[in-house]
Amino acid sequence: MIKRSLLSLTIGLTFLESVVPVALAAPPRSPDQTVECEILVAGGGLSGAATAYEALLSGRTVCLTEITDWVGGQISAQGTSALDERPTQRQQLLYSRGYLDLRQRIKSKYGELNPGDCWVSESCFLPKDAHNILFNQLKDAARRGKGTLKWFPSTVVKELDINQSGKLIQGAIAIQHRPVKGAPPLNTSPLSQTIEDSYRYENSSQFEKSIVRFVPQQRKKQTGGTAPDWYVVDATETGELIGLADVPYRLGIDPRSxxxxxxxxxxxxxxCTQGFTYTFAMEATKEPQAHTPPPFYQQYAPYYSYELQRLADFGLVFTYRRIWSPKEGQQTKFGGITYxxxxxxxxxxxxxxxxNDYRPGTAEDNLIYSRDQLQASGQLQPGGWMGGLRTETLRKGEENALGYFHWLVAGTTDSQLGANVKQPxxxxxxxxGLDSPMGTAHGLSKYPYMREGRRIIGRPGWGHPQGFTLWEIDISRRDYNEEYYxxxxxxxTYRSLRAAIAGFEAASAIAGTKPLDQIMRRSRSTIYPDSIGIGHYAIDFHPCMTMSPAETPGNKEREGERRGAGQAYPFQIPLRALIPQKIDNMLVAGKSIATSHIAAAAYRVHSFEWSAGAAAGTTAAFALENGIMPYQLVDELPRPEPQLEALKRRLQKNSNPITFPDTSIFNQNWEEWK
Structure with a gap:
């Protein structure tokens, strides 16, 4: 039965301490087990699952860790089970083979791709089903490819063993937790009440811990080979291993350039990173329900809003991401949208x-700790890693989400549209309840939906002397011929901008032989010789707020944050964006690849995550097979890289697209892609 009232959770949340200093972990005891892998994937979200999927099909031994007990990230543990897709890419089904497999399995499960009849997506479904669908997909990949999957749910990476040269990860220590006998089951308490405990070595009143040491699988090396025995992939939601390994990365807004x-x-x-969201599920009922405001409701009530007049309709908001609909209702239209x-x-x-977005943006309340904050809290000391997140902000995000439900069903205020808009x-x-769509006793998602985390700075090289990065101008459709710029x-700087997007007229822009306003910009994204995946989505912002705390009455979004938002051209995922500095046997997948703050707003949706993971898994397997490190595939660019070409052929042979159709500097028809 779905049980436990909203109020019972809010009482537990209310009495948490407002600020809990991060304590250093106790020294580790001897590992309870040592596990060998060829590829260690930290993070079981869509990108981590895709990495494992391709590696398993290549016959590799994969260890997959995940902080929750569900695989799938966005579609399961984070509750955002509405696939974000662009129309043209969807119409052509131009996706990685594993993503297409996932879509087909969703359709087979329900008899249709959209059992929720939502209007934001072609596929909205139940998060609790997504875990089972995807986990079975991974098991089938292991069987078909004769690979081995070693699944470690409820597990966090605590320490990395990096060799003296600082270039190779030799091992990793992780902590797996399970409920102590007699304690409530997993997912009874929200993340803010369990996350610090999960990173401590010692057992507690709620968790029994198992310490796992991951090491490279013993393999027969090629004669004279110096390549690593394994690869470690950071597919976590916030770039945890990036922070833990202390490789160069960015966080938040990049300087204007x-x-x-x-x-x-x-x-x-x-x-100032993008807002995070604790999702939840609500059910329409025949009879009115009694709704008691949570004790903290008035603190967050000044924030909630329908946002825009054209969205100010409860039915529109309810059906936006409706994930289950056993009976079709009457066709209705509001603000130009039919549902x-x-x-x-x-x-x-x-x-x-x-x-339920929570959008902190100051040093006092930011969720993802910066390097300075990590160092000050002791998390960069041996054994000190505690996940790199501010627990107090997680707690407030949980409260904000619970308050939003009460606003939806009982609220009568609207922070952006004023009075007489919101009706109960x-x-x-x-x-x-543990059998509810989110699989939690408290009803919130097991982990918040993360739109942005730490983002690596790739290695310096040809055209990128400060380190490889995917920037705003590499994907945006904006013309930049506006007065603001x-x-x-x-x-x-403006001349450099116009030259960088000028395409065939770049020489005229640089030389100044033609007025800048007469120089047409190229109508495509940047093309990369090392593209190993694709994506397409709008540059979509959920900006941080100006004042702390985020729910301060009258608070506003950070000024100018939405300026970079807008449509993007179909874009590529270069291999260089997956390769961090310093460490040679580490790859990065998902939202932590080398993007700028603005580019990251497009490089974050479901199909992109899968494509990036498929690229990482294939690259790791290829590197093991050929005794070469990933950076060696691109270190001679722009000169020919024969092994890079072999990797790209393998991806294409395996039905993992690396370019969009007709990608060429001569193709100027990208405006047709919607």
Missing amino acids: YLEPSSSSETGDRY SAPTPGDISMQNWTWG QPNNRYLS RNTLSPQ
């Missing part, structure tokens, strides 16, 4: 910017 001309800060701001009205039994997953909607109930950027 000709590469990132729409940046909201001249100098950058590492504390089938909610009927009793419908289940909606909520993910709303001015709702009592015929709805909050779904909680002319007035804000220096004349030289």
Whole structure:
């Protein structure tokens, strides 16, 4: 039965300490087990699953760790089970083979791809089903490819054993937790109440710990070979291994430049990352329900809003990401959007910017600790890693989400649209319980949906002397011929911008032989010789807020953050974006590849995560097979790289697209891609 009321959770949340200093972990005892892998994947989200999928099909032994007990990330543990896809790419089914397999399995499970009849996506479904669907997919990949999957749920990486040269990860220590006998089951308490415990070596009143040491699998080396015996892939949601290994990375807003001309800060701001979201599920009911406000409701109520007048309709918001709809309701239209009205039994997953998004943006409340903050809290000391997140901010994100549900069903205020807009909607109930859609007793997602984490700075090389990065101008459709850019950027910076996007007229822009406003920009994204994956999505922002705390009455989004938002051309995933500095046997997948703050707003959705993971898994398997390190595949660019070409052929042979159709500097028809 779905049980435990919303109020019972809120009471538990209310009495948490507001600020808990991060304690250093106790010295480790001897590992309880040593596990060998050819590829260690940290993070079981979509990118980690895709990495494992391709590596298993290549016959490799894969260890896959995940902080929750569900594989799938966005589609399961984070509750965002509505696939973000662009129309043209979806119409052509131009996706990695594993992503297509996943879509087909969803369709087979329900008899249709969209059992929720949502209007934001072609596929909305239940998070609790997504774990089983994807885990079975991984098991089938292991069987077909004769690989071995070693699955470690409820497991976090605590320490990395890096050799004296600082170039190779020789081992990793992880902590797996399970409930102590007699304690409540996993997923009874929200993440803020368990996360610090999960990173401590010692047993506790709620968890019994098992210490796992991951080491390279013994392999027969090629004669004279110097390549590593294994690869470690950071597919975590926030770039945990990046922070733990202390490789160069970015966090938050990048300084304004000709590469990132729409940046909201001249100098950058590492504390302003995109908002995170605790999703939850709610069910439409025939009869009105009693709704008691949580004790902290008034603290967060000034934040909630429908945001825009064209969205100010409860039915529209409910069906936006409806994940289950046993009966089709009456066709309804609001704000130009047609949807089938909610009927009793419908289940909606909520993910709303001015709702359960929590958007801190200062040094006092940022969620993902910067390097300075990690160092100050002792997390970069041996044994000191505690996940790199501010627990207090997680807690407030949980409260904010619970308050948003109460606003939806009982609220009458609207922070952006004023009075007489929001009406109570009592015929709805909050779904909680271990058998609820989110699989938690408290009803919130097991882990928040993360839109942005730490992002590596790739290695310096041809065309990227400061380290490889995918920038705003590499993907944006913006023309930049606006007064804002002319007035804000220096004349030289503006000329560099126009030259960088000029395509065939770059020489004229650089030489000044033609007025800048007469130089047409190229109508495509940047093309990379080392592209090993693809993606397409709009540059979509959920900006941080200006004041702390985020729910401060009258608070506003960081000024200028949405300036970079807008449509993007279909884009590529270069291998160089997956390779960190310093460490040679580490790859990065998912949202922590080498992107800028603005580019990251497009490089974060479901199909991209899968494509990046497929690239990482294939690259790791290829490197093991050929005795070569990934950076050696690209270190001679722009000169020919025969082994890079072999890797690209393997990806294409395996139905993992690395370019969009007709990709060429001569193709100027990308405006047709929607």
